Amino acid sequence: MRNFADRLIELVDALENPSCVGLDPRIADIPAAIKAEAVATCGNTLEAVARAFLEFNKRLVDATYDIVPAYKLQAAFYEAYGAHGLDALGITISHIKKRRRLVILDAKRGDIGSTAQAYADAYLGTVELCDRSRISGFIVADAMTVNPYFGYDGVKPFLDACERGHGVFIIVKTSNPSSKELQSLRLAGGGEFYEAVARKVSEWGASEQALGSSGYSAVGMVVGATFPAEAKRCREIAKNAIALVPGYGYQGGRAEDVVPLFNNDGLGAIISSSRRIIFAYKDERFKAESFEESARRAAMTMREDLVAALRDAGICRW
Amino acid sequence: MRNFADRLIELVDALENPSCVGLDPRIADIPAAIKAEAVATCGNTLEAVARAFLEFNKRLVDATYDIVPAYKLQAAFYEAYGAHGLDALGITISHIKKRRRLVILDAKRGDIGSTAQAYADAYLGTVELCDRSRISGFIVADAMTVNPYFGYDGVKPFLDACERGHGVFIIVKTSNPSSKELQSLRLAGGGEFYEAVARKVSEWGASEQALGSSGYSAVGMVVGATFPAEAKRCREIAKNAIALVPGYGYQGGRAEDVVPLFNNDGLGAIISSSRRIIFAYKDERFKAESFEESARRAAMTMREDLVAALRDAGICRW
Numbered sequence: 138m139r140n141f142a143d144r145l146i147e148l149v150d151a152l153e154n155p156s157c158v159g160l161d162p163r164i165a166d167i168p169a170a171i172k173a174e175a176v177a178t179c180g181n182t183l184e185a186v187a188r189a190f191l192e193f194n195k196r197l198v199d200a201t202y203d204i205v206p207a208y209k210l211q212a213a214f215y216e217a218y219g220a221h222g223l224d225a226l227g228i229t230i231s232h233i234k235k236r237r238r239l240v241i242l243d244a245k246r247g248d249i250g251s252t253a254q255a256y257a258d259a260y261l262g263t264v265e266l267c268d269r270s271r272i273s274g275f276i277v278a279d280a281m282t283v284n285p286y287f288g289y290d291g292v293k294p295f296l297d298a299c300e301r302g303h304g305v306f307i308i309v310k311t312s313n314p315s316s317k318e319l320q321s322l323r324l325a326g327g328g329e330f331y332e333a334v335a336r337k338v339s340e341w342g343a344s345e346q347a348l349g350s351s352g353y354s355a356v357g358m359v360v361g362a363t364f365p366a367e368a369k370r371c372r373e374i375a376k377n378a379i380a381l382v383p384g385y386g387y388q389g390g391r392a393e394d395v396v397p398l399f400n401n402d403g404l405g406a407i408i409s410s411s412r413r414i415i416f417a418y419k420d421e422r423f424k425a426e427s428f429e430e431s432a433r434r435a436a437m438t439m440r441e442d443l444v445a446a447l448r449d450a451g452i453c454r455w
Numbered sequence: 456m457r458n459f460a461d462r463l464i465e466l467v468d469a470l471e472n473p474s475c476v477g478l479d480p481r482i483a484d485i486p487a488a489i490k491a492e493a494v495a496t497c498g499n500t501l502e503a504v505a506r507a508f509l510e511f512n513k514r515l516v517d518a519t520y521d522i523v524p525a526y527k528l529q530a531a532f533y534e535a536y537g538a539h540g541l542d543a544l545g546i547t548i549s550h551i552k553k554r555r556r557l558v559i560l561d562a563k564r565g566d567i568g569s570t571a572q573a574y575a576d577a578y579l580g581t582v583e584l585c586d587r588s589r590i591s592g593f594i595v596a597d598a599m600t601v602n603p604y605f606g607y608d609g610v611k612p613f614l615d616a617c618e619r620g621h622g623v624f625i626i627v628k629t630s631n632p633s634s635k636e637l638q639s640l641r642l643a644g645g646g647e648f649y650e651a652v653a654r655k656v657s658e659w660g661a662s663e664q665a666l667g668s669s670g671y672s673a674v675g676m677v678v679g680a681t682f683p684a685e686a687k688r689c690r691e692i693a694k695n696a697i698a699l700v701p702g703y704g705y706q707g708g709r710a711e712d713v714v715p716l717f718n719n720d721g722l723g724a725i726i727s728s729s730r731r732i733i734f735a736y737k738d739e740r741f742k743a744e745s746f747e748e749s750a751r752r753a754a755m756t757m758r759e760d761l762v763a764a765l766r767d768a769g770i771c772r773w
Binding site: 161163164165172173175176181182183185186189211213214216217218219220221223224227245246247248249250252253255256258259264265266267268269270272274275276284285286287288289290291308311312313314315316317318319320322323324325326330333334337383 | 479481482483490491493494499500501503504507529531532534535536537538539541542545563564565566567568570571573574576577582583584585586587588590592593594602603604605606607608609626629630631632633634635636637638640641642643644648651652655701
């Protein structure tokens with residue numbers, strides 16, 4: 138089966154770029170002209186913020202989609218603006234799909250089975266109408282991030298979605314400073330807690346239904362760029378899992394830090410950067426005529442840096 | 456300070472009921488008359504489902520609010536219907552507040568600090584507009600559930616909200632069958648993983664700002680009703696934390712199973728039931744003229760069962 142990993146790898150190879158752009162809009166950082174236009178139309182309202190997000194996102198996508206294979210959207214920033222925010226999220230996703238790029242919804246959902254099913258239906262499936270027929274929800278991503286805390290039955294609905302061509306990235310080792318508090322607790326059987334989670338990812342993703350023709354699984358993992366030793370360990374444990382790697386750029390992760398997350402075939406990781414790309418217009422290095430041109434330059438620089446680091450390590454495919 | 460726990464305990468004492476009703480609507484289970492009316496107005500659409508949810512919820516709240524101190528709303532079931540679903544969620548919350556009952560948003564969010572802040576702003580705070588002023592978002596709960604996986608910096612924005620009168624329930628031990636897979640891993644230092652999380656809850660909730668005049672913390676924990684031994688252990692570790700206890704009723708938890716989650720003062724737990732209450736009209740025992748009357752009877756029965764079990768244990772306050 139051509140699974141989510143296959144689709145992602147095809148785009149990564151076509152664009153020679155193993156990265157994605159995080160569309161995590163913050164209203165304070167959005168260019169004044171976009172905000173002014175939104176306020177002129179909707180007043181100083183929640184709706185105006187959502188409108189500004191959508192305009193900002195569309196222009197960013199149009200300026201970068203010939204460079205990047207996928208976009209990661211952090212649900213929190215949209216949810217904060219309620220129904221208007223979800224509209225902006227849903228329309229942004231449609232726009233990305235029109236440009237034939239992949240959408241990763243970074244929602245980090247996790248719950249007991251029946252509730253997890255509702256989340257999987259919402260974002261990777263279909264929802265039931267009053268007459269019991271089913272249609273796609275308003276927000277359908279190609280893949281989403283999932284919290285593993287509930288164990289197998291909380292993850293199962295997302296694994297089922299993988300069999301229908303979707304992907305899932307299970308949170309294993311996160312990029313934030315406090316991630317060690319619980320994730321690095323040592324286990325009686327040896328190793329640390331996050332390693333047990335990585336083993337689960339490997340196990341959940343090893344079924345024939347989850348594996349693609351590339352050999353990579355539709356069940357991936359989230360591994361932060363900021364802890365290189367742990368990242369290397371995750372790579373060893375879950376060989377067939379694609380690592381979605383946040384924490385590059387703004388949070389301090391560098392190109393050489395993420396190299397250990399790639400396998401020797403030069404695949405196996407997709408590096409995500411948000412603030413450094415989408416707000417690049419604030420950065421002297423990427424000064425340009427428009428914010429989207431700045432973002433484009435930052436995205437190209439990120440690709441060049443990653444390719445250079447992979448070449449240095451002797452594992453670049455291109 | 457009069458914190459969230461104080462407000463909750465006041466209502467629990469006033470109604471002599473340590474339980475809450477889970478408003479987790481599933482369209483297949485909603486009475487046909489409500490669906491027909493929604494479809495007549497909006498057609499067979501996502502909007503019709505959201506409209507049916509709202510009507511169903513309002514009638515349930517009006518039929519039960521003189522019995523129950525709080526309502527728990529599972530975000531997943533609303534999110535599934537996108538912007539329309541969030542509208543139904545937000546308006547339901549406003550309706551509950553009009554009836555002076557507490558709202559627990561069961562969203563189980565968890566992320567790195569900056570994203571966790573966006574979630575806390577969205578559901579327990581204020582969000583920024585285009586002109587940098589801030590207003591309440593559309594969906595503001597009294598408390599919400601949070602996933603602990605990210606450690607302190609991922610929880611901090613919710614702890615800050617506790618200082619402003621809100622509450623948080625940290626997921627510790629969940630009610631689902633697979634919860635043992637990761638939560639019960641044995642640690643090198645002794646004990647199981649969920650116990651380490653319970654210790655964190657106790658630590659995070661012990662600050663002067665989090666503790667209320669009742670002695671209970673605004674930082675609570677989620678502990679399923681289905682694992683009594685683990686529930687008892689959580690109670691021992693985090694003495695000042697109020698346990699939000701799902702899994703009662705439909706998932707198999709009984710009144711005697713949840714008694715160990717109460718302290719000797721007869722406080723310290725709030726037992727949640729969803730399907731057994733809101734869809735009680737399908738249950739012969741609660742047959743009545745309307746679905747809301749069935750729900751009312753089921754809610755009264757649940758209160759009686761809990762009070763009887765607390766009396767048997769000699770720790771009933773009323």
